[in-house]
Amino acid sequence: MNRANKPSTLSATPGPEPQAQVTVSSDNSRVSAQLPTGESIDVLLHGATVLSWKDAAGDEKLWLSDAAKLDGSGPARGGIPLVFPVFGTSDHPPVAKLPQHGFARNSRWEFLGKSTSEGATSGVKLDFGLSSDNVDETIQALWPYKYTLLYSVTLEPKNLVTTLVISNDGETSFEFQTLLHTYFKVNNIEDVQVTGLEDASYIDKVDGLKTKAQSGAVTFSGETDRIYTPAIPPSEPLVITEAGKPKFSIVRQNLENAVVFNPWVEKAKATADLEPKDAWKNLVCVEPGTVGGWHQLDKGDTFEVAQTISLP
Ligand SMILES: O=P(O)(O)OC[C@H]1O[C@H](O)[C@H](O)[C@@H](O)[C@@H]1O
Numbered sequence: 001m002n003r004a005n006k007p008s009t010l011s012a013t014p015g016p017e018p019q020a021q022v023t024v025s026s027d028n029s030r031v032s033a034q035l036p037t038g039e040s041i042d043v044l045l046h047g048a049t050v051l052s053w054k055d056a057a058g059d060e061k062l063w064l065s066d067a068a069k070l071d072g073s074g075p076a077r078g079g080i081p082l083v084f085p086v087f088g089t090s091d092h093p094p095v096a097k098l099p100q101h102g103f104a105r106n107s108r109w110e111f112l113g114k115s116t117s118e119g120a121t122s123g124v125k126l127d128f129g130l131s132s133d134n135v136d137e138t139i140q141a142l143w144p145y146k147y148t149l150l151y152s153v154t155l156e157p158k159n160l161v162t163t164l165v166i167s168n169d170g171e172t173s174f175e176f177q178t179l180l181h182t183y184f185k186v187n188n189i190e191d192v193q194v195t196g197l198e199d200a201s202y203i204d205k206v207d208g209l210k211t212k213a214q215s216g217a218v219t220f221s222g223e224t225d226r227i228y229t230p231a232i233p234p235s236e237p238l239v240i241t242e243a244g245k246p247k248f249s250i251v252r253q254n255l256e257n258a259v260v261f262n263p264w265v266e267k268a269k270a271t272a273d274l275e276p277k278d279a280w281k282n283l284v285c286v287e288p289g290t291v292g293g294w295h296q297l298d299k300g301d302t303f304e305v306a307q308t309i310s311l312p
Pocket of ligand 1: 100101260
């Protein structure tokens, strides 16, 4: 039917209220999404770093430094930087010359698109890609493999899921470590505990890399930097509580470690892009990863890791 010939009463008849939709917007530097129920995320293309995750009330769940580099001049301090293919620095030959935590957090990713589901359980998935052809030439020379990284950030009313799929597109096997370096926002670190690490062994990075055993929940009273191997399976949550109340639960997929980090006073002072200087009180990093050894990926193989962070 010709539009102009439609009876005018059709457009005048009041219909059901239009259902609010998932909204996604993007520009040259970031992608933002909001659910009809109000939850939102903001992802920087540099590093595919999730910078912000707000609940339906607009409360921020992630910590981001006031001095975070958001212009691509370095990795962002805060949110969820992606660590790949090395955690920290290592003298392991293939990664020995790479910068701390590798290059994924300091490369510009491509926004590949969105998938949405509407209705009672609306959600949105944003996909980002980084391939060996698109990383900086210096990095290509230092880590000369062929790979594709596909990173998906899924927002649902109570959950944030971040999934990294690593594919070896080349002829040569490579080894990697990876970790999802989430900075959670808290009110006061001294009221924070992490449960789920009871009886886990850990390497204490602030005490000469000694191996220790965790007893009870993890509490914070000084610089904390530990690589845990949780005793519980990845499907059982690590829980961050504050003043006795659960704040976040974290379920891991294919990530057998969890780093727990807080810089405390002195390290915060010494970290140029950490502002304000007393912000160590307001952050805790609980970082699912596979960082204890090296994961080998053979020609044509893929490996998928993920974390699901849930609100109470
Ligand atoms: O300063 P960055 O390179 O971002 O690293 C921040 C932190 O990341 C992890 O949590 C490491 O275990 C820490 O040793 C490191 O200080």
